[in-house]
Amino acid sequence: MSEFKVAQDLIENNCRVCYTPxxxxxxxxxDHDGExxxxxxxxxxxxxxxxxxYQIRTKGYDGDDVxxxxxxxxxxxxxxxxxxxxxxxxxxxxxTPRYSLSDHNAELAHLADDHTFESVVDRLL
Numbered sequence: 001m002s003e004f005k006v007a008q009d010l011i012e013n014n015c016r017v018c019y020t021p022x023x024x025x026x027x028x029x030x031d032h033d034g035e036x037x038x039x040x041x042x043x044x045x046x047x048x049x050x051x052x053x054y055q056i057r058t059k060g061y062d063g064d065d066v067x068x069x070x071x072x073x074x075x076x077x078x079x080x081x082x083x084x085x086x087x088x089x090x091x092x093x094x095x096t097p098r099y100s101l102s103d104h105n106a107e108l109a110h111l112a113d114d115h116t117f118e119s120v121v122d123r124l125l
Contacts, residue, residue: 035121042071069082081116083124093112
């Protein structure tokens with residue numbers, strides 16, 4: 001389900017999508033304005049002891065094999081994205097509103113609004 005939801009989001013963001021059946025280190029290839037992205041899709045889970053934060057595990061992937069990680073949050077029916085270079089062992093986003101955070105915490109937080117496909121691709125290109 002996560003792969004289909006991410007593919008739908010990519011298509012809605014003017015991206016052509018190819019599925020990669022078989023043993024590949026990525027699930028989808030997105031073609032956005034001629035730029036190809038290898039995308040590994042994960043189902044996001046709530047971070048322990050947090051009500052507004054969700055995470056995916058990204059450990060064990062190589063930068064030659066994955067360009068973007070995509071997380072799908074089923075209970076919110078939404079996706080988030082991280083470039084490989086910004087990923088650690090886990091990638092997480094929060095849905096805590098920016099206005100409720102101090103300026104310092106808002107800078108440090110991975111706000112969901114800053115991790116849409118469009119915002120991540122704008123940073124990469």
